Amino acid sequence: MITVKAYKKVFSEVLKEIFPSTEIDTFFLFLVEEYLGFTRVDLVLKSDFIIEENIKIQFDSDLKRLKNQEPIQYILGKTEFFELPFLVDINTLIPRPETEELVAWIIDEVKILNKKSSNKISLLDIGTGSGCIPISIAKNIDFETISAIDISKKALEVAIKNAEFNQVSISFFEVDILKISNLNLLSKDKTQISFDVIVSNPPYVRELEKSAMNKNVLENEPHQALFVSDENPLIFYEKIADLALQHLSENGLLFFEINQYLGNQTVDMLTNNGFKNIELRKDLFGNDRMIKAAKN
Ligand SMILES: C[S@@+](CC[C@H](N)C(=O)[O-])C[C@H]1O[C@@H](n2cnc3c(N)ncnc32)[C@H](O)[C@@H]1O
Structure with a gap:
């Protein structure tokens, strides 16, 4: 006793x-x-x-x-993100406070878009993990549709539970983003689909950064959610930029969470691809962490 x-x-x-x-x-x-x-x-x-x-x-x-050194969030099987409850397990990245800042930025921008147009927005999240990004956005804006993609079936199972738990309607798709040439597979009749907002927090940690990482992240969180090769660290950003050019609507916006060391490189890549009004923002720790870019 x-x-x-x-x-x-x-x-x-x-x-x-x-x-x-x-x-x-x-x-x-x-x-x-x-x-x-x-x-x-x-x-x-x-x-x-x-x-x-x-x-x-x-x-x-x-x-x-x-x-x-197992993360407390995995031990309890849950966490909080944007003041909402989320289930997490070893198949999902633990949502980070930096990502909450990205979500806050998107919500502000969507409110501006919603004021300009009577049409409600459609949004796609690429690499959704626990579903923290689309679910917290869905709880805070008016929208027409919200969709989310992940390569991991097991992460999607958690994301689906989180959407139910938080009572929002989101369409989830198991897709390997690197293996598709367009996003029309997300439309019911497989015809041209468009989104007003595309957002992604894709894997962005280079192998060379592993040595500086905490043991609890390295040994517990899914490597598929974290790492990219040193040779091609923007592989996901380049692919998503290409898909965004094909599928963003006229006034559409692309949002990325980024590797703090690759801010300028990511901005250059977007500029070279023809994106406009590119804005790079720092997170609460003062690191380059997120980007907004317009299609037109
Ligand atoms: C950095 S995590 C972000 C998770 C969540 N959006 C968040 O912010 O907490 C990246 C996500 O991308 C997914 N992913 C990795 N490779 C992918 C691919 N080829 N196609 C689609 N999703 C992928 C991972 O499974 C993981 O859930």
Whole structure:
């Protein structure tokens, strides 16, 4: 039998060599929220609460996984993105705060588009993972259709659950973006399809950047979601730019999350492909992280 207070001590002791104390406190709060229904205040007021044996087994198992540097989001099977709940597992990238900034930018721009035209917009997300981008956009704008593509069937299964859970209607497609020459396979009758907004946060980490990455990302998150070759780091951007030129509507916009080290290179590629009004923005950490480009 152990109290919450005593367990917290053990918990902190086990993790103190690996994580800063603020992070350990956050992990502990997540676990007591999940298994005991505690709030941050309960943690103080009910610190003498006794953890039942079956729940302690769960805590012990999670503590072991944290010690092995498994991300807490995978341990709990969920996370928050744009203040919405998302299921995640080892098949989906854990949504990042930088991507929330991209979503906020898109929502602002779509609101401007919606004011200019009486037609509601159609949007496509390429490489959707957990579905965090299209789902959070769908929750915040008026739209006609939202579609999303991923190569990973298992990621799409999670994305479908997330759309249901967040009560939005999104069409998901299992497609290898590098193997198609156009997007007409997304239209019901396979005829020319167009989108007002195309967005993508594709794989963009070069092999050469692996050595600077955290062990918990490298060993746990799906490599198919992260890495590109050193020789051809813009492979996805070039392909998506080509598809966007074919399928963006007249006033259509293309949005990318990008590799912070390849901002200028990505802008040049878009310029060379004829995109207009290209804007490169930094993320909250001050790194070049996202691009907006217009077709016309
Ligand atoms: C960086 S993750 C982004 C996931 C999610 N959009 C987010 O922002 O959290 C890139 C996604 O692209 C998908 N992907 C990788 N190669 C692909 C391909 N050839 N065709 C379509 N999707 C692909 C991966 O499965 C992964 O879900």
